[in-house]
Amino acid sequence: MIKIKTPQEIELMRIAGRVTAEVLDIMREVVRPGISTGELDRIAEEHIRANNGIPAFKNYKPGGDMTPFPGTICASINEEVVHGIPSFDRILQEGDIISVDVGAYVNGYCGDAACTYPVGEISGERMKLLKVTEESLNRAIAQALKGNTLGDIGHAVESYVKPLGYGVVRDYTGHGIGRKMHEAPQIPNYGRAGQGMTLKAGMTIAIEPMIMSGREDVKTEDNGWTVSTVDKSDAAHFERSIVILDDGPEILTNWQSFL
Secondary structure, three states, X not given: OOOOXXXXXXXXXXXXHHHHHHHHHHHHHHOOOOOEHHHHHHHHHHHHHHOOEEEOOOOOOOOOOOOOOOOOEXXXXXXXXXXXXXXXXOEOOOOOEEEEEEEEEEOOEEEEEEEEEEOOOOOHHHHHHHHHHHHXXXXXXXXXXXXXXXXXXXXXXXXXXXXHOOEEOOOOOEEEOOOOOOEXXXXXXXXXXXXXXXXXXXXXXXEOOEEEOOOOOEEEOOOOOOEEEOOOOOEEEOEEEEEEEOOEEEEOOOOOOXX
């Protein structure tokens, strides 16, 4: 069931979104060659808890026999698409790209956001992937209008990235968000304009294009969490939580772009 948020709930989600976005703004300053993903995780958790928040990802268990996720952030490097597990043994290298995905519960409501960062100087091909993926997010958000459809959002991503030669992750999607990190509906990054559920004011959703430079096949690594491209091509991931209002979308996790 789609949960339409009240003005009071939207205000609480703004607070959770602000704390979440602040983590990514901090990551923008501290991501560099030589730092470990474990240290990034420590910094993120410290900020969330200092702002009366609870890390949304830590000990998250979606069901089945999966082990709980051990980190505050997902730290996914190069060919890793999403759900990379942070570790003090994983050191960022010059030329890497790293997606940092983070969520925080504050006052019972959740914020969720992601950004992919260059580590030092990166290749032109990797920088183009980052720019295209962030632009696809911007185009998707622009379609998150009352009266539009879920298909309009997905079409905005797919119709932009595919002609440029990039692939769209189809096994993972964006989602509704609120009191739970994952609520209905799913928000695919592909679709046909004008089709699917009609968007309504008060809906809060997380839009998150996951784009790769090669084929669209992905696999889950042996740790049970990390999702990587099968052909080892690079992947990028950008995400913002938004609320659909009568006069257009409002970004709840308004992290600052490095581009």
